[in-house]
Amino acid sequence: MAKSRTAPGQEDLTPRYRDVRALSEALAAPLSDADATAQSMPDASPAKWHLAHTSWFFETFVLRDHLPSYRPFDPHYAYLFNSYYEGEGERHARPLRGMLTRPSLDDILSYRAHVDAALLAALPGMDPQAQALVMLGLQHEQQHQELMLTDIQHLLSLNPLEPALFDAPSGMPAALPGAIHWIEGRQGLVEIGDDGKGDFAFDCEGPRHKALLHPHALAHRPVTNAEWIGFIEDGGYRDPALWLSDGWAWTQAEAIAAPLYWRQEQQGWTRFGLDGRKPVNPAAPVCHISLYEADAYARWAGARLPTEEEWESGALNVPPTSGNQLDGPACPRPQATDDNSALTRMFGDVWEWTGSAYRPYPGFHADDGALGEYNGKFMSGQFVLKGGSCATPRGHVRASYRNFFYPHQRWQFTGLRLAKDL
CATH class of the missing domain: 1.20.120 (Four Helix Bundle (Hemerythrin (Met), subunit A))
Structure with missing residues (x-):
């Protein structure tokens, strides 16, 4: 538990x-x-x-x-x-x-x-x-x-009136961030999982264990809406070579052609959020995408999704209470400044898909009784997401936190950060 x-x-x-x-x-x-x-x-x-x-x-x-x-x-x-x-x-x-x-x-x-x-x-x-x-x-x-x-x-x-739950924040910066900068990650043996220093962790975050990281780099920021529009305009949703087999079957069966809640109108792309329907902000992190879409985009971009271990190792020195988390209206936001010298926005805005299956760590044992069902029995067919989102209560997440969803699900605030081998 x-x-x-x-x-x-x-x-x-x-x-x-x-x-x-x-x-x-x-x-x-x-x-x-x-x-x-x-x-x-x-x-x-x-x-x-x-x-x-x-x-x-x-x-x-x-x-x-x-x-x-x-x-x-x-x-x-x-x-x-x-x-x-x-x-x-x-x-x-x-x-x-x-x-x-x-x-x-x-x-x-x-x-x-x-x-x-x-x-x-x-x-x-x-x-x-x-x-x-x-x-x-x-x-x-x-x-x-x-x-x-x-x-x-x-x-x-699903309401034709598309009502808003709250008003959108005003004065959001809209300048597009610069090109992705690659931050080299740790390599060799690293320790992953709950380190026992906090006052709480879910059972699935441990035991702490060693993982081997090969030479790799992480993008300094998440993928933006503007970059995703480039993927759409280049035919990314129409090219089966970019997609996992299950993902391509899903796009065809569900007629998927854009992130959830997006709609193309005369004035351009719009999206529906808790603040109602608004124009897509090109500088904000892309949101409401499935693992299948994230994986296809990464392949289109000549990159891949990070592993859970790469992401967690990169986030170890980033304050988990930083970023756009649930202090006000839940909405992914552009960043006022774009520091490309370090990993940024690791926490908040969007949960970031990893390419890692949600499976038990070495030595994991679920507790006896009903509370032992909290996490362990879901370790089948789902993938790990890291970092929290704009709807995550501040103070709830940490580097070892493991969120998990099925690869087709995208109604959560889910986005991606690219990784590549070195």
């Missing part, structure tokens, strides 16, 4: 708990009950479900198991808001979450208040094991905050 190496005292954990829980509700505040109930596709979940599931997590794994006097808010919620924990029994089918018109959004907010009151009252006397579970629950909720935003964006994109 997780490695929580400290047992924060009440003075540390209580403010963090309040802040994380409040942010979830603030993100959902602009939504109507209808907005929060609808489900746009099986991969997405309604905002109302995210708000309830994160409370179910605290109720189930902390309050139920560590507070004998606790009484559930509603016994039916254990069935409605379990996600994938087989050890916790039957659950409502994921593709049908949008059919839960009841309980209402107000009911879910009351549920959250009930869980919060019980947990905050018990927190001062909780033992270290329970406090570690609270920390896991907070990290889990931060993951769902990003998922909630990306799921809302997908839902609103």
Whole structure:
């Protein structure tokens, strides 16, 4: 499940708990009950479900198991808001979450208040094991905050009115960055994975282990929208020689010809975001692309995707709280200055696809029980992304953090950074 190496005292954990829980509700505040109930596709979940599931997590794994006097808010919620924990029994089918018109959004907010009151009252006397579970629950909720935003964006994109969740930030710099500069990476044996120095890491980030890096270089910045338009105009989506076999079959079956949410209009390319439909900013990092698209672009550019180990090694000295993360409107932004002497924008803006499969590190063992299902059972058929995005809560990610999605998925804030052999 997780490695929580400290047992924060009440003075540390209580403010963090309040802040994380409040942010979830603030993100959902602009939504109507209808907005929060609808489900746009099986991969997405309604905002109302995210708000309830994160409370179910605290109720189930902390309050139920560590507070004998606790009484559930509603016994039916254990069935409605379990996600994938087989050890916790039957659950409502994921593709049908949008059919839960009841309980209402107000009911879910009351549920959250009930869980919060019980947990905050018990927190001062909780033992270290329970406090570690609270920390896991907070990290889990931060993951769902990003998922909630990306799921809302997908839902609103299907509305013909294309409504905005918030206003776009003004005054964004629009100057195109210079050409890609290559930064030589470490080579030889390096240590990869959680180093045990932080207060938290998910189990899949360890054990720390040695990896062999061959001579390589990473692009100093992510690929931009302007560069992606060049790929489109050069026929990149029409050339099967650039694509993995599965990727080419996907483009043909789904008629893929541009990143998700892009549309070509008389005035040029536009994209839909949480700020509504706007012209594509050529200087911003390209976003909402699949692994298949990222891999095809890299081949077109005469490069490749970085491995997970190359990316993590390059990011070790970059502050993980840097970059455009979730402090305001979630939108990838151009960079005011373009420093080509070092790796930039490793954290924030867009999750960066790697060419590495999401598989266990040497010596990895999932925990027993339902919480052991958190990460380990998904280590099949998915690829690793690194670095966080504009929708990632600041402070949530680190160099060892491993996000993972299937190669065709692109409704998350996903982009790419190029790599090459030396």
